[in-house]
Amino acid sequence: MNINLYDVLSVVGKEISVQAQLEELQEDFSGERMVLYSKDPFSVTIKCLEKNVVAIECDVTVVAKRSCSRCLEKVVCMYDLHIRRTVNVEKKEAYVEDASETDEVSYIEDCTLDIDRLVLDELFTVIPMNVLCKEDCKGICKVCGTNLNKSTCNCDQTVPDPRMAVFSDIFNQFKEV
Secondary structure (H helix, E strand, O other): OEEEOHHHHOOOOOEEEEEEOOOOEEEEEOOEEEEEEEOOOEEEEEEEEEOOEEEEEEEEEEEEEEEOOOOOOEEEEEEEEEEEEEEEOOOOEEEOOOOOOEEEOOOEEOOEEEHHHHHHHHHHHHOOOOOOOOOOOOOEOOOOOOEOOOOOOOOOOOOOOHHHHHHHHHHHHHHHO
16 A cells, blocks of 8 residues: 655645555565565654655564475464654654664655565564474474474484484495396
C-alpha cells in the first residue's frame, strides 16, 4: 500500500492516520521463501514535524509462513512490530534514536510512502534466521530424506570419523583387488 506524503508535508504539524493491511507478500529471507501478511488491519500515523521531516508510527502483527530449519515442514510465526521512524523525505534518511547517525530509507520514493516496504524493513531486523516447528524437532534423514518426526527409517546413521578416512580408503583399495 502506498501513501502520498505531499498533503502531510504541506503544513508543519499536520497529522493523518491511515488504515492499512499487508496483502499476502512473498519475500526471500536468507535463501528462504516466506509468505507474509498482516493478521488484522493496522493504523499508520504520519505527522509533519518540520519542513520535509515526518514521523511515522504504526503497530502491526505480521504472520509469516516459514519452513522449519530441520525438517522443512511449514511453520506459522507471528511477529509484533512497533515501528517509530523520523524521516527526512527530501534526503531519504531516517534518524536513528540515541545517535547522531542517519540511515538511508528504501520505503519512500518521490514523496510516496510504501507501507509494505516499511514493514518488511522493520521485520527483517527482528526476525530470527532459523525457526523450528517444535523444540525437539528430529529433522530429516540424511540418507533417504524421511521426516524423522513422522516416521523412522532403517538407514545406516553412523557417521565415520573423518580422521580415519585415510585408513578407510586403504581398506577399500584392497577389497577391489
